[in-house]
Amino acid sequence: MSDYEPLDIEKLMAEQAAMRALPDDFRSGFIAIVGRPNVGKSTLLNRLVGSKVAIISPKPQTTRRQILGMHTTDQAQLIFVDTPGIHEAHSKLGTVMNESARAAIPDADVVLLMIDASERLTSLDQQIAREVLRSDATPFLLLNKIDLVPQEQADARLAQLAALGDWSAIFPISATTGDGVLGLREAIVEALPLGPLYYPAEQFTDQRERDIATEIIREAALHYLDQEVPHAVNVEIMEWTARDHAKSYVEAMIYVEKQSQKGIVIGRGGAMLKRIASRARKELERVLGYPIYLDVRVKVRDGWRDDESWLNRWGYVSK
Ligand SMILES: Nc1nc2c(ncn2[C@@H]2O[C@H](COP(=O)(O)OP(=O)(O)OP(=O)(O)O)[C@@H](O)[C@H]2O)c(=O)[nH]1
Numbered sequence: 001m002s003d004y005e006p007l008d009i010e011k012l013m014a015e016q017a018a019m020r021a022l023p024d025d026f027r028s029g030f031i032a033i034v035g036r037p038n039v040g041k042s043t044l045l046n047r048l049v050g051s052k053v054a055i056i057s058p059k060p061q062t063t064r065r066q067i068l069g070m071h072t073t074d075q076a077q078l079i080f081v082d083t084p085g086i087h088e089a090h091s092k093l094g095t096v097m098n099e100s101a102r103a104a105i106p107d108a109d110v111v112l113l114m115i116d117a118s119e120r121l122t123s124l125d126q127q128i129a130r131e132v133l134r135s136d137a138t139p140f141l142l143l144n145k146i147d148l149v150p151q152e153q154a155d156a157r158l159a160q161l162a163a164l165g166d167w168s169a170i171f172p173i174s175a176t177t178g179d180g181v182l183g184l185r186e187a188i189v190e191a192l193p194l195g196p197l198y199y200p201a202e203q204f205t206d207q208r209e210r211d212i213a214t215e216i217i218r219e220a221a222l223h224y225l226d227q228e229v230p231h232a233v234n235v236e237i238m239e240w241t242a243r244d245h246a247k248s249y250v251e252a253m254i255y256v257e258k259q260s261q262k263g264i265v266i267g268r269g270g271a272m273l274k275r276i277a278s279r280a281r282k283e284l285e286r287v288l289g290y291p292i293y294l295d296v297r298v299k300v301r302d303g304w305r306d307d308e309s310w311l312n313r314w315g316y317v318s319k
């Protein structure tokens, strides 16, 4: 008996045939999505990919690391890189998040700088714009959430943004309604270089099921928690037992930074934790497509956001 999976020759041959069938003018490349927290980067990623790849929340600093989302057609492979919102960091985690976001810029073929049409333009937006324009990537500026503002306000903001620098193109869009997103995707394909398939055509993210699960549990926690608590939450999968023809068993730990936060996450008689776990389980089953038995507990790790060993353990590293 070998320890290795048997080779699936038919699958390999089909993959090779697919590779051979690539047209000569096939395009591919990396498209970084950057901007301040909460501007809608992850919402756009999910829409461009057509599946839920990244979690979304109205609270800032939701995304904590680079997340890849792929979209492959007969003509092109678009590899989107969602990044953490660039912000003024107050912890090691914040610093690492910013570094990881900035690192996506020089590696990209196209950079999408996203601005929230419903918010004022800040000096941080201008600073990020300078960084994007300084890179060799094709710079696209996206004015997002145009569904939230009157046309005149969007027009005024577009004029302001045009003055920020020499953009290859500026797109007013709504990541939520999809307005303007198809046109954006077509322009991205045109801006990509000729290139190979970097990932199998059917792959749409670089995350493993476990990574997706930790994020979805954190998304549910973010949904119910307020103020400082969401930022102090981290999730780790402790056990994952796949069972054929039955529910997979998943044990997860929610870490917080203080005893008082643990009390809030558990809630009176465990009510809050039940709500978080129930919401997370439903979403996880929807995304993964099979039943899950989810057991969630809570533990305190004093000041983990400033503790390098915990940050490393959870894979929060500068890319
Ligand atoms: N009305 C409206 N809301 C949007 C749009 N795009 C995103 N949002 C909302 O804005 C909030 C933030 O969205 P995210 O996609 O999590 O933002 P993000 O830029 O990834 O945020 P971080 O990960 O924290 O940097 C969520 O409540 C979204 O539903 C849009 O086009 N219109």
Ligand SMILES: [Mg+2]
Binding pocket: 041, 042, 043, 054, 055, 056, 062, 063, 082, 083, 084, 085
């Ligand atoms: Mg995000």
